[in-house]
Amino acid sequence: MNTNSTLTRFEQWILKQMCKKLVRQGPSHTNNIKEYYRRIIDAARIEFREDNIDTLNSFMEGIFKEQLKNLQRKRLKDMELQN
Numbered sequence: 001m002n003t004n005s006t007l008t009r010f011e012q013w014i015l016k017q018m019c020k021k022l023v024r025q026g027p028s029h030t031n032n033i034k035e036y037y038r039r040i041i042d043a044a045r046i047e048f049r050e051d052n053i054d055t056l057n058s059f060m061e062g063i064f065k066e067q068l069k070n071l072q073r074k075r076l077k078d079m080e081l082q083n
Contacts, residue, residue: 007015022032041060046054 019036022036023029044056044060045053048059052057
């Protein structure tokens with residue numbers, strides 16, 4: 001059993017394939033994305049049982065916002081490199 005928190009290359013590949021399928025545009029993609037977020041939040045609640053809901057929600061929201069900022073920076077950098 002892998003006790004390291006890092007995903008193996010195979011696990012990363014599986015997760016990437018699942019994510020691509022969940023967000024594929026179609027009649028149920030919005031519900032698929034909501035369900036995926038719900039599963040992430042449920043897993044975090046199980047893992048971080050000692051935190052209250054507000055603390056956990058703030059933590060999860062902070063991570064999400066940080067990732068959005070990172071994506072924006074990456075897109076801007078990519079656009080600068082193209083010019």
